[in-house]
Amino acid sequence: MEIVVQSAPFDPGTLLSKFTSRQKTAGAVVSFTGLVRHLDGALQTMEIEHYPAMTDKALETIATEATARWDLEDVLVLHRHGRLAPQEPIMMVATASRHRKAAFEAADFLMDYLKSRAPFWKKEQTAHGSAWVAATDDDETAVTRWEES
Amino acid sequence: MEIVVQSAPFDPGTLLSKFTSRQKTAGAVVSFTGLVRHLDGALQTMEIEHYPAMTDKALETIATEATARWDLEDVLVLHRHGRLAPQEPIMMVATASRHRKAAFEAADFLMDYLKSRAPFWKKEQTAHGSAWVAATDDDETAVTRWEES
Amino acid sequence: MKIDVLYFAWVRERIGEGRETVETDAKTVTDLIAELRSRGAHYRLAFEDTTALRVALDQELTDFDAPLEGVREVAIFPPMTGG
C-alpha cells in the first residue's frame, strides 16, 4: 500500500510502470487518473487546498477499507495539492489483484470515497475570477452504494 | 481510437503517459493491464495464438461499440500474441472521458468483450507439459450484462 | 477548555483566518458554532447554513452532535471536492 500527498506534478505512466512491475502475483492492474478540467478553455489555474494533519490519515483509512473489502495485492493512492494547470494530472489510484473484477471495483470504490471523504477542496481561477468547486449531490451519495452490499 | 496487436513486449506506463498527455478535454482516464498468470510459480511461458485476419477487425468493432455507448474522448486497445513470460503484460485498455463513470464502465465493457469476442487463445507451458486455457462460463456470460441495459 | 479550531476553503475565506485557539465550554460542535456566531458577521456568514458544512474532530469526520470532551482540534469546512 502506497499513499502519496504532494504538490509536485507527477507522471501517471511512471507510477503505473513502477506499480505494475512490482507485482509478483497479480493478474490485473487498474488505474484511474483525474485531470484538471479545462472549462472549455476558460480555466487559468486550479488551486487545491487540503488539511495536512488529516489527509494522510483519511487516504490510509480509505485504502485500508478497500483492502479489507477486496482481495487486493496492492493499492496506490496519490493526490496533489497546490496550484495546477489545465489538463495536469490531479490524482491517481491504482489497484492490483488476481481478479479483474476486484481490481475494477476497488478502484471505483476508492474514487467514490476520495471524492467525498478526503479533505481536499478545489478552487478554479478564470479571467472572471475564482470560485470554489461545489460538491455534487452525486459525489456525496455515491459512497452509499458501497454500504448496501 | 488506437488499436494495436503486436508480439513485442510493451510498457503499460509508457502507453498511459502517451495516452494521458494527448487528452485535451478529458477529466478521467482509466486503464486496465492484464498480466500473465504465474500459476504459483509453475508457469514457464504462455503462448498466445491469434487469427490475424480477424483480430484487428474484432478489436475495432469492440472499441467502436464502446465509443457508441459511452461519451468517450479516446480509447486504446493493445493485445500481444506470441510467447510471454510470467508477470509480463499481456494486454491493456485505456479510456478517456469527461466523466469518471463513463471511463470506468467503458473499460470494464471492453474487457468483457475482449475476453470472449476477440480471437486470441492462450496456452500455458509448465514443467508438466502445456495446456490450452479454458474459457470460463463467466467470461462467456459476462458480455450479456451489457445487453440488458 | 482550550481548543484549536481550523477552517478550510470558503469557510476559511469568510472567517478571514485558517486557525484559531478558542476558550470554550461548548459540549458539542453545534454549541461551539453558536458561540462563534456571536463573535460577528464574518462568523455568521461562514456558518449561515450548517447543512453546507462538514466537521472533523481530531482529524476524523463526524457530525455536529459529537461531544467535544477531550477533543484538541476541531475542523469546519465545506463538503470535500477531492478526486
Added chain:
Amino acid sequence: MKIDVLYFAWVRERIGEGRETVETDAKTVTDLIAELRSRGAHYRLAFEDTTALRVALDQELTDFDAPLEGVREVAIFPPMTGG
C-alpha cells in the same frame, strides 16, 4: 464451391493443420462439419463436441446454422481466451 477453412488452438492441433481449402456443397457450417468428420479420426476428435466450438465466416463471429453461400473463409476454434 471452394472455401478456405481455418482452425485455431486445440482444434488446429487435433486436425494437424491450420488451414486447408475444401471443395464442398455444404449449405451451412453444420453441413460442412458433417462432411469434414467423414475425412477421418482427427476430424471426428476435433469436432467431437460442437458446443465447445465457435465459428467465424469471413472473420465475423456467427453460429453453425449460418449459410455458407458467398463465404470465402470459415474459421473454427474453441471459445476465445483473450484479455
